[in-house]
Amino acid sequence: MTNSKPLVGQPFPKITLSRLGGGTVELGTPANGHDWQMVVIYRGKHCPICTKYLKELGEIAPELGRIGVDIVVASADPEDRAGAQIGEAGVSFPVGIDLSVGQMRKLGLYVSDPRSREETDRHFAEPGLFVVNGEGKLQVVDISNAPFARPALSSMLMGLNFIKNPANNYPVRGTHHDKV
Numbered sequence: 001m002t003n004s005k006p007l008v009g010q011p012f013p014k015i016t017l018s019r020l021g022g023g024t025v026e027l028g029t030p031a032n033g034h035d036w037q038m039v040v041i042y043r044g045k046h047c048p049i050c051t052k053y054l055k056e057l058g059e060i061a062p063e064l065g066r067i068g069v070d071i072v073v074a075s076a077d078p079e080d081r082a083g084a085q086i087g088e089a090g091v092s093f094p095v096g097i098d099l100s101v102g103q104m105r106k107l108g109l110y111v112s113d114p115r116s117r118e119e120t121d122r123h124f125a126e127p128g129l130f131v132v133n134g135e136g137k138l139q140v141v142d143i144s145n146a147p148f149a150r151p152a153l154s155s156m157l158m159g160l161n162f163i164k165n166p167a168n169n170y171p172v173r174g175t176h177h178d179k180v
Contacts (some may be wrong), residue, residue, distance in 0.1 A: 005108025009175040017096030025094045034070035041128035045081040046119040049147040060089035076124045094097045110145040
């Protein structure tokens with residue numbers, strides 16, 4: 001079995017996606033004057049748990065922004081489905097659309113088939129959360145194969161507050177992937 005997942009402490013793969021509403025969004029590149037970026041991959045409109053998670057992310061977005069963490073979310077959904085779900089969640093951060101299976105694999109995500117055509121008409125990524133630090137390296141990663149297994153956003157906020165405080169001198173954890 002080959003591990004194609006991005007490794008903590010290594011450069012985060014640059015992926016450019018079409019942006020909901022027009023233009024493009026680049027995963028792994030902070031914007032709006034922030035020095036870090038949180039990339040959240042969600043399953044798509046067919047997932048009510050994703051809508052709830054996006055709402056929760058919207059609630060902590062101002063606090064993440066205050067500590068210099070930009071947010072971008074993405075899914076395999078096309079413009080119409082992504083727009084409907086983002087509207088329902090009531091959030092305003094950048095949204096990448098039409099994430100391809102190849103891009104999902106590049107991120108090391110689990111990929112699922114729809115259960116029916118009513119659910120969605122394409123493969124979709126299971127949840128993933130990546131935090132890219134100011135050096136463009138992967139600082140934190142959480143990849144799941146189920147919609148209900150995701151990190152608590154309140155814990156993420158608490159942890160990022162701690163990590164980003166220079167007085168804590170907190171290193172990237174889990175970097176012994178090729179040394180043990």
